[in-house]
Amino acid sequence: MAKPVLEVRNLKMYYFTTRNVVRAVDDVSFELKKGEVLGLAGESGCGKSSLGFTLMGMPTPPGKIVSGSIKIEGREIVGLPENVLRKEIRWQRISMIFQGAMNALNPVYTVGYQMIEPLIYHKGMNKDEAIDRAQKYLELVGLDPEIVYRYPHELSGGMKQRVIIATALLMEPSVVIADEPTTALDVVVQAQIINLMKRLKKELGLSMIFITHDLSILAEISDRIAIMYAGKIVEIGDSEKVYYEPAHPYTQKLLAAIPRLHEDVERLEFIPGQPPNLADPPKGCRFHPRCPYVMQVCKEQVPELREVDKDHYAACWLL
Amino acid sequence: MAEPILKVENLKKYFPIKRGFIDTLKGAPQRKVHAVDGISFEIFKQQVFALVGESGCGKSTTGKLIVKLLEPTDGKIYLEGQDVTEVRTKEELLAYRRKVQMIFQDPFSSMNPRFRIYDVLEEPLLIHGIGETKAEREELIYKALEMVKIVPPEDYVGRNPHMLSGGQRQRVAIARALILNPTFIVADEPVSMLDVSIRAEVLELMKELKEKMGVTYLYITHDMSTARYFADWMAVMYLGRIVEMGPAKVVIDNPLHPYTRALLAAVPEPKPERRNIIKELPIKGEVPSAVDIPPGCRFHPRCIYAQKGLCDVKQPQLIEYEHNHWAECHLVGKY
Numbered sequence: 089m090a091k092p093v094l095e096v097r098n099l100k101m102y103y104f105t106t107r108n109v110v111r112a113v114d115d116v117s118f119e120l121k122k123g124e125v126l127g128l129a130g131e132s133g134c135g136k137s138s139l140g141f142t143l144m145g146m147p148t149p150p151g152k153i154v155s156g157s158i159k160i161e162g163r164e165i166v167g168l169p170e171n172v173l174r175k176e177i178r179w180q181r182i183s184m185i186f187q188g189a190m191n192a193l194n195p196v197y198t199v200g201y202q203m204i205e206p207l208i209y210h211k212g213m214n215k216d217e218a219i220d221r222a223q224k225y226l227e228l229v230g231l232d233p234e235i236v237y238r239y240p241h242e243l244s245g246g247m248k249q250r251v252i253i254a255t256a257l258l259m260e261p262s263v264v265i266a267d268e269p270t271t272a273l274d275v276v277v278q279a280q281i282i283n284l285m286k287r288l289k290k291e292l293g294l295s296m297i298f299i300t301h302d303l304s305i306l307a308e309i310s311d312r313i314a315i316m317y318a319g320k321i322v323e324i325g326d327s328e329k330v331y332y333e334p335a336h337p338y339t340q341k342l343l344a345a346i347p348r349l350h351e352d353v354e355r356l357e358f359i360p361g362q363p364p365n366l367a368d369p370p371k372g373c374r375f376h377p378r379c380p381y382v383m384q385v386c387k388e389q390v391p392e393l394r395e396v397d398k399d400h401y402a403a404c405w406l407l
Numbered sequence: 408m409a410e411p412i413l414k415v416e417n418l419k420k421y422f423p424i425k426r427g428f429i430d431t432l433k434g435a436p437q438r439k440v441h442a443v444d445g446i447s448f449e450i451f452k453q454q455v456f457a458l459v460g461e462s463g464c465g466k467s468t469t470g471k472l473i474v475k476l477l478e479p480t481d482g483k484i485y486l487e488g489q490d491v492t493e494v495r496t497k498e499e500l501l502a503y504r505r506k507v508q509m510i511f512q513d514p515f516s517s518m519n520p521r522f523r524i525y526d527v528l529e530e531p532l533l534i535h536g537i538g539e540t541k542a543e544r545e546e547l548i549y550k551a552l553e554m555v556k557i558v559p560p561e562d563y564v565g566r567n568p569h570m571l572s573g574g575q576r577q578r579v580a581i582a583r584a585l586i587l588n589p590t591f592i593v594a595d596e597p598v599s600m601l602d603v604s605i606r607a608e609v610l611e612l613m614k615e616l617k618e619k620m621g622v623t624y625l626y627i628t629h630d631m632s633t634a635r636y637f638a639d640w641m642a643v644m645y646l647g648r649i650v651e652m653g654p655a656k657v658v659i660d661n662p663l664h665p666y667t668r669a670l671l672a673a674v675p676e677p678k679p680e681r682r683n684i685i686k687e688l689p690i691k692g693e694v695p696s697a698v699d700i701p702p703g704c705r706f707h708p709r710c711i712y713a714q715k716g717l718c719d720v721k722q723p724q725l726i727e728y729e730h731n732h733w734a735e736c737h738l739v740g741k742y
């Protein structure tokens with residue numbers, strides 16, 4: 089089997105705020121294989137973006153990696169000094185499409201300038217070379233290369249998101265993290281962007297972590313799926329297995345909460361209560377205050393991920 | 408058939424665009440955003456009527472016209488037979504607002520952050536002079552919170568909105584709309600900002616209140632799947648017009664208009680076995696600006712079936728093609 093491009097072991101990243109410690113990524117382990125899309129889903133605030141930033145080696149302050157390992161193509165990046173990360177890892181080895189980035193494009197600079205500035209800065213490319221490369225990737229994402237000379241306000245939402253995707257690909261990274269790349273878009277544009285990502289996956293053999301809270305979108309693209317709850321991965325496995333034979337009660341409930349377009353559902357399920365405060369998460373299984381199957385052991389001991397089926401893991405005392 | 412609770416007739420809302428000094432001097436024509444451009448529909452008692460479409464198609468503007476946050480450019484709105492455009496004095500408006508309430512997309516921005524939940528709910532009671540004594544109002548507030556399952560109410564009334572979860576905040580927003588015992592609620596994307604696990608809870612709650620309290624809803628959403636689940640009727644809007652209308656299930660399972668088909672084709676479905684298939688999207692480009700409405704059928708620049716000489720010159724009309732099922736397209740059944 090192909091060696092993983094990304095290996096994450098027992099990763100912990102906490103936010104050390106003045107008032108408390110927010111355990112946003114708390115003992116997370118997984119692998120990403122080459123050419124694979126791993127979907128990462130979970131409710132708002134469960135730590136998806138925090139995990140993404142941590143993998144880029146740039147947790148947002150006051151966040152710090154507490155322990156664990158992140159290996160990209162075998163190279164450990166936890167503990168590397170910032171200048172090495174910036175020179176050799178970030179954008180070259182691993183890049184990220186940030187949540188909401190299309191709305192953060194700077195209105196006073198051309199699209200091209202915003203794309204190539206890091207190329208000139210990081211790779212020591214000259215300007216013409218950099219422009220050439222930007223144009224090549226704009227074309228790849230289905231845009232007119234002349235767009236390098238345009239300003240963000242001249243582009244539609246869908247075009248801006250394509251620019252952001254092209255920018256993440258510019259340095260030919262081995263791993264791309266896409267954080268909610270379609271969330272702010274209308275359904276038609278969203279479907280167009282998902283089609284684009286599918287094409288890139290096929291044509292470039294992209295290895296990608298696709299983050300979203302929307303399980304339907306995730307099913308459109310992911311080979312494997314990881315479900316996150318309160319800073320931890322509670323289930324991970326082949327998409328088909330996770331969707332059709334969910335093992336963790338949280339995954340089961342989440343899937344039952346989705347209204348279906350072509351089916352009549354008498355009553356939608358919902359999960360009572362709310363996700364826990366990560367500064368003071370419940371003891372034992374973090375889902376236990378909301379779980380219909382809670383047992384005594386759940387309140388005391390943290391369940392570990394265990395194999396329920398081939399390449400399908402879940403963390404629950406029922407299993 | 409019974410009289411509709413709400414009847415909308417040829418409703419229009421144009422927003423003038425601010426002109427530059429030079430344009431004004433040159434006498435350039437006043438340009439307008441055609442946010443709502445001649446729509447008609449009826450909603451019957453205890454029904455949920457969904458208004459769906461991409462952003463900017465005029466859904467929220469329609470909602471605001473109905474609750475009278477905006478005045479129409481043209482057209483009529485009747486609530487229980489009463490001409491709403493005639494509601495003018497402060498007293499009339501107050502009485503109208505008591506019957507017609509709106510729930511907004513963002514439960515946070517629609518609440519004063521310094522208010523306690525108690526104040527959030529007491530405000531409409533004070534404005535409408537309901538509940539003579541403090542004790543009476545308190546009882547109404549507690550009852551409203553219990554109705555939306557914010558229980559026990561005494562644990563919540565002293566909190567500020569930011570001390571609630573998104574789902575709880577949206578339930579408080581619903582309680583605030585319900586406390587006046589309205590006949591009609593405009594719910595503008597009430598669950599779009601909520602997580603799936605909580606979304607279902609709020610939809611269930613709104614459904615239950617429909618049965619128990621006899622509320623009628625205009626449900627504004629861009630999400631076809633929740634519309635199918637929650638709504639009885641559905642109208643699809645495009646650039647200010649209703650292009651298709653009918654029972655929600657019929658529209659979704661048997662769409663007549665090319666735009667509805669495209670919208671439905673674009674909806675992501677939780678079927679991982681199809682993940683490597685590039686989806687066919689029977690539509691071109693993105694929504695044009697509502698200032699420069701294309702001539703003829705306004706959907707023609709994006710329509711893959713558009714016929715030259717017909718679709719780009721002649722505006723189609725909303726026609727009942729099947730019993731209770733309308734569409735606005737020259738080529739229904741022929742494309």
Ligand SMILES: Nc1ncnc2c1ncn2[C@@H]1O[C@H](COP(=O)(O)OP(=O)(O)OP(=O)(O)O)[C@@H](O)[C@H]1O
Pocket residue numbers: 103105110112130131132133134135136137138139148149150151187301366
């Ligand atoms: N800079 C920060 N300082 C302190 N806490 C933070 C910071 N950034 C995020 N958090 C907290 O960490 C947790 C995880 O946040 P994160 O942004 O990773 O969630 P998410 O899963 O991406 O959510 P969403 O779906 O809403 O984007 C939350 O409790 C959040 O409040």
Ligand SMILES: Nc1ncnc2c1ncn2[C@@H]1O[C@H](COP(=O)(O)OP(=O)(O)O)[C@@H](O)[C@H]1O
Pocket residue numbers: 422440441442443460461462463464465466467468469697
């Ligand atoms: N107050 C306003 N002034 C000018 N244009 C507006 C105003 N409100 C809405 N619009 C425009 O009207 C159109 C319809 O908007 P809206 O009703 O908010 O759409 P939707 O709710 O379907 O997203 C859009 O083009 C929008 O930009």
Ligand code: SF4
Pocket residue numbers: 336337338373374375376377379380381382383386391403404405406
């Ligand atoms: S470990 Fe216990 S509380 Fe947690 S999901 Fe499993 S059964 Fe529920």
Ligand code: SF4
Pocket residue numbers: 664665666704705706707708710711712713714718723735736737738739742
């Ligand atoms: S009238 Fe013509 S352009 Fe408009 S939707 Fe029908 S086929 Fe398409």
Ligand SMILES: [Mg+2]
Pocket residue numbers: 136137138187267
């Ligand atoms: Mg996030």
Ligand SMILES: [Mg+2]
Pocket residue numbers: 463466467468
């Ligand atoms: Mg709106």
